[in-house]
Amino acid sequence: MRKLPPLGSLRAFEAAARRLSFREAAAELGVTPTAISHQVRILEEICGRPLFRRRPRPLALTDAGERLFPVIRNGFDTFASVVTAVSAKTIRTTLRVTSPNAFASRWLVPRLPRWRKLYPQIRLEIIGTDAVLNLRAGDADLAIRYARTMPTDLVAREIFRDSFFPVCSPALLGEGVPAITRAADLLHYPLIHYDWLNGDREPPSWSRWLAVARSVDPDIPAATEHWDLSFREEIHAIDAVAAGQGIAICSDVVVSHEIESGALVKAHDLALPGYGFYVVHVPDHPRQASIEAFAAWMRSVA
Amino acid sequence: MRKLPPLGSLRAFEAAARRLSFREAAAELGVTPTAISHQVRILEEICGRPLFRRRPRPLALTDAGERLFPVIRNGFDTFASVVTAVSAKTIRTTLRVTSPNAFASRWLVPRLPRWRKLYPQIRLEIIGTDAVLNLRAGDADLAIRYARTMPTDLVAREIFRDSFFPVCSPALLGEGVPAITRAADLLHYPLIHYDWLNGDREPPSWSRWLAVARSVDPDIPAATEHWDLSFREEIHAIDAVAAGQGIAICSDVVVSHEIESGALVKAHDLALPGYGFYVVHVPDHPRQASIEAFAAWMRSVA
DNA sequence: TCGCTGGATGAATTGGATTCATCTAGACTG
DNA sequence: CAGTCTAGATGAATCCAATTCATCCAGCGA
Structure with a gap:
C-alpha cells in the first residue's frame, strides 16, 4: 500500500524550496515562519535526512531536497490546474498551441487555413512566444518544442527535424x-x-x-x-x-x-x-484525441 | 498565483474515487465515512459541481470527477514514490526494467551480455510480467510497453515495431x-x-x-x-x-x-x-541518462 | 562590537478535521 | 410489500494536529 507523506508538510516544503526562504513561504501561505519550520522538520524526519541546508546562509536545498522539489512542485501545479479546469463554468473549446515565434508566424499560421478545412470543429489558439510556457500549470494545451533531443519532462513526439x-x-x-x-x-x-x-x-x-x-x-x-x-x-x-x-x-x-x-x-x-520539432503535452491530457489529430496533421503538411 | 485546493479533500476524494466507496475509503485512511463525506463535499463546493453520482447506486464518478481522478491519483502516486526514494538509505544502483514476458525472455535476456559489455556500470534488473506495473508508484524505472500507438500517460519513445x-x-x-x-x-x-x-x-x-x-x-x-x-x-x-x-x-x-x-x-x-515497442518512464526521471542509454542500446541491437 | 535578520525550539492555543448521533434513500429478502 | 439492512448525508459537538507565541541562537553587515 502506498504510504502518502503528510500533505501539509509537502506544501510548506514546496513553498520554502521555491522561494528559498521560510519567511517568504510563510507569507505566501498566510502563516508564521514557525509553522513552515515545524512542517519542514516533519518532512525531514520522514525522509530521514535534512532537505534544506540552513547555514551557512543563504538557505539552500540539500541533494535530497533538490530531488524532491521538482516533483512536488509539478504535482501541485498539476493539482491546481486540473481543479481550475474542472471548476471552469464553460468547457474550453479551443486547443491552445504554443510554439517558438518564428515557427508560429512562418510555418504554423500560413498553414492554419488547411487545418480549419480539415478540422473545422477544433479551433486553435496560437501562442507564439520564445518563452517556455508551463503546460502543467495549464498555460497551454500543447507546445511545439524545438530541441536537439526529445524532451523528457512531458509526453513528447517528434514531428520532423x-x-x-x-x-x-x-x-x-x-x-x-x-x-x-x-x-x-x-x-x-x-x-x-x-x-x-x-x-x-x-x-x-x-x-x-x-x-x-x-x-x-x-x-x-x-x-x-x-x-x-x-x-x-x-x-x-x-x-x-x-x-x-x-x-x-x-x-x-x-x-x-x-x-x-x-x-x-x-x-x-x-x-x-538542425533540431527536432516536438509536440509536447501533459500526461493523460483530457483532449488527447485533438492533440493526436494536431500532431498527425503537422506531419501530413510537413 | 496558483490556487491550491485543500489537500485533505483531495486525499479523501482520491481514495473514494479509487474504491468507489466512501466506507472503504474511510477504512483505508483510518477515519469514519463521515469524514470522507465532509471532505468530498468541500472539494465539490470548490469545483462548483458534484464529483460523485451518489444514486442510483452504486456510487459512480461524474464527468467532472472522472477528469479529476486520474490526475490526483497520479500526483499522489508520484509523491509517495519520490518520498520513498528520497528516504531510502541506500541509493538504488540497478535500473529496473519491466517488459512483457515473452519479450523479456526471448529478446531481452539473450542480449543482456551485450549490455553488460557496453555498460558494465549500469546494472539491470529485468521484471518480465504481462501485468502493467505502476511506474509512478516506483514499481520500476522503465517499462517496455507493447502497443499499436504511443502511450500518452508517460514519457514514451518508440524503439521499433x-x-x-x-x-x-x-x-x-x-x-x-x-x-x-x-x-x-x-x-x-x-x-x-x-x-x-x-x-x-x-x-x-x-x-x-x-x-x-x-x-x-x-x-x-x-x-x-x-x-x-x-x-x-x-x-x-x-x-x-x-x-x-x-x-x-x-x-x-x-x-x-x-x-x-x-x-x-x-x-x-x-x-x-504488429505493434510498437515503447520505452516508457516517468517525466523527469532522476536517472534520465541511464534510461536514454538503454533506449539507444535497444535500437542499436535491434 | 553591536544590532538585525531569519530560523529553531518547546509550550500554549486554536480552528479545521473528525466523530457522534441521527436521518434518509434505495436495495435486498422472504 | 412490509421489514431490514447498507451506505451515505447532515449538523452539532469534540478533539488533535497545525499553528502561534515567546524565547533563543547563528550568522552577517555596518
Whole structure:
C-alpha cells in the first residue's frame, strides 16, 4: 500500500524550496515562519535526512531536497490546474498551441487555413512566444518544442527535424552581381546573423556553417567574425532576408513556405544539422484525441 | 498565483474515487465515512459541481470527477514514490526494467551480455510480467510497453515495431512431409494458437492471418476455427514451436534470436502488421541518462 | 562590537478535521 | 410489500494536529 507523506508538510516544503526562504513561504501561505519550520522538520524526519541546508546562509536545498522539489512542485501545479479546469463554468473549446515565434508566424499560421478545412470543429489558439510556457500549470494545451533531443519532462513526439541552409531572396542574385558557384562566393554578399538563445553550444550560425564549408573549400578565410547585419530575433532576420538585404542561415522548415513559393531560394546546398520539432503535452491530457489529430496533421503538411 | 485546493479533500476524494466507496475509503485512511463525506463535499463546493453520482447506486464518478481522478491519483502516486526514494538509505544502483514476458525472455535476456559489455556500470534488473506495473508508484524505472500507438500517460519513445509471420522449427519441414509453397499448405501442419489478452480487436492471430491469406489464395477454407494446439501464454506457444510441434504466428522481434540462429524459420512470407515497442518512464526521471542509454542500446541491437 | 535578520525550539492555543448521533434513500429478502 | 439492512448525508459537538507565541541562537553587515 502506498504510504502518502503528510500533505501539509509537502506544501510548506514546496513553498520554502521555491522561494528559498521560510519567511517568504510563510507569507505566501498566510502563516508564521514557525509553522513552515515545524512542517519542514516533519518532512525531514520522514525522509530521514535534512532537505534544506540552513547555514551557512543563504538557505539552500540539500541533494535530497533538490530531488524532491521538482516533483512536488509539478504535482501541485498539476493539482491546481486540473481543479481550475474542472471548476471552469464553460468547457474550453479551443486547443491552445504554443510554439517558438518564428515557427508560429512562418510555418504554423500560413498553414492554419488547411487545418480549419480539415478540422473545422477544433479551433486553435496560437501562442507564439520564445518563452517556455508551463503546460502543467495549464498555460497551454500543447507546445511545439524545438530541441536537439526529445524532451523528457512531458509526453513528447517528434514531428520532423530541420536543416539549416544559407537562404536569400532571388532578387539578391540578379544581374550585375557575382554568381554563387562555391561557398566562398557567399562572402561577397551581406551576411545576416541572428542570436541563438537556446543554450546550444553549437548553434547553426554563420560561423559554424563557414567552418564546415571551409573543410571542403579552403579558400574561405578562417575567423570571419564580421556580420553585415545582426538581429536579436530570428524572425526579424528572416524579414530582412525576404527584403533582399542579404543571406542568412535559416531552418528549411521555418522558411519552407517561402522556398516553395519562390520568395526565397537556397543560396548553397551545404546543410547544417538542425533540431527536432516536438509536440509536447501533459500526461493523460483530457483532449488527447485533438492533440493526436494536431500532431498527425503537422506531419501530413510537413 | 496558483490556487491550491485543500489537500485533505483531495486525499479523501482520491481514495473514494479509487474504491468507489466512501466506507472503504474511510477504512483505508483510518477515519469514519463521515469524514470522507465532509471532505468530498468541500472539494465539490470548490469545483462548483458534484464529483460523485451518489444514486442510483452504486456510487459512480461524474464527468467532472472522472477528469479529476486520474490526475490526483497520479500526483499522489508520484509523491509517495519520490518520498520513498528520497528516504531510502541506500541509493538504488540497478535500473529496473519491466517488459512483457515473452519479450523479456526471448529478446531481452539473450542480449543482456551485450549490455553488460557496453555498460558494465549500469546494472539491470529485468521484471518480465504481462501485468502493467505502476511506474509512478516506483514499481520500476522503465517499462517496455507493447502497443499499436504511443502511450500518452508517460514519457514514451518508440524503439521499433514488429510484424507477425508463421514460424516453425526447421525440423518440422523435413522429408516425408508436404512442402510449403503456398499459404494453403500451412493447413497440413498443426497450427499453434495462443491468447491475446491486450484488448486488441484485431490481434495478429491465425484467424486474422488466414483471412488475409485468403485474399491472395482463395483455396484456404473460410472459418477455420480449429487449432491443433492452444496456449494461454505466447511464451509457451513459442516453446512448442521450438520443439517442432507446429506453426504459430509469431512476432519477428520476439523470435529474432531463434530466426538468426536458424532454430526457427519463417514458414511463409505473408506478414501481419504488429505493434510498437515503447520505452516508457516517468517525466523527469532522476536517472534520465541511464534510461536514454538503454533506449539507444535497444535500437542499436535491434 | 553591536544590532538585525531569519530560523529553531518547546509550550500554549486554536480552528479545521473528525466523530457522534441521527436521518434518509434505495436495495435486498422472504 | 412490509421489514431490514447498507451506505451515505447532515449538523452539532469534540478533539488533535497545525499553528502561534515567546524565547533563543547563528550568522552577517555596518
